[in-house]
Amino acid sequence: MSPISTWRRKPFPLTDPRTDFVWEVWTDGDGVQATGPCPECRCTTRNVITETQFAAKGPSRQLREFVASAEPAYAACECTTWHLQRPDGYTSGCGASFYIAFPAHGLPL
Numbered sequence: 001m002s003p004i005s006t007w008r009r010k011p012f013p014l015t016d017p018r019t020d021f022v023w024e025v026w027t028d029g030d031g032v033q034a035t036g037p038c039p040e041c042r043c044t045t046r047n048v049i050t051e052t053q054f055a056a057k058g059p060s061r062q063l064r065e066f067v068a069s070a071e072p073a074y075a076a077c078e079c080t081t082w083h084l085q086r087p088d089g090y091t092s093g094c095g096a097s098f099y100i101a102f103p104a105h106g107l108p109l
Contacts, residue, residue: 005083006083007083007085008085008095009096010040010094010096010097012096012098012099013099017100018075018099019101021034022034023107031063032048032063033046033047033049034046034047034049034073034100035047038079038098039096040094040095040096041081043079043081043094045077045093047078047100067102067106068106070106072100073099073100075100076093076098077093077094077096077097077098079092081094
């Protein structure tokens, strides 16, 4: 956890995706989550990517296509640290938004 900092909206560019996040595939196969340090406040944050599938178990076509595209995933800080001046309606995060790179070896869905 980092020292208390002020909440502020700060977008990081797509051209600089984070590569220090750990990816985990959900046991039901229809979601992945990335956990790592926020580039702004340095607190640990977790971002979840899911696609709804109603007919069968396992990864949905949308999730498989998204992961296969290897495009960095858009994310926002979701840390639970209290940040000064966090606007009403925001219950987590420091205001930073950024992109997370998928692992070079892909994800086993």
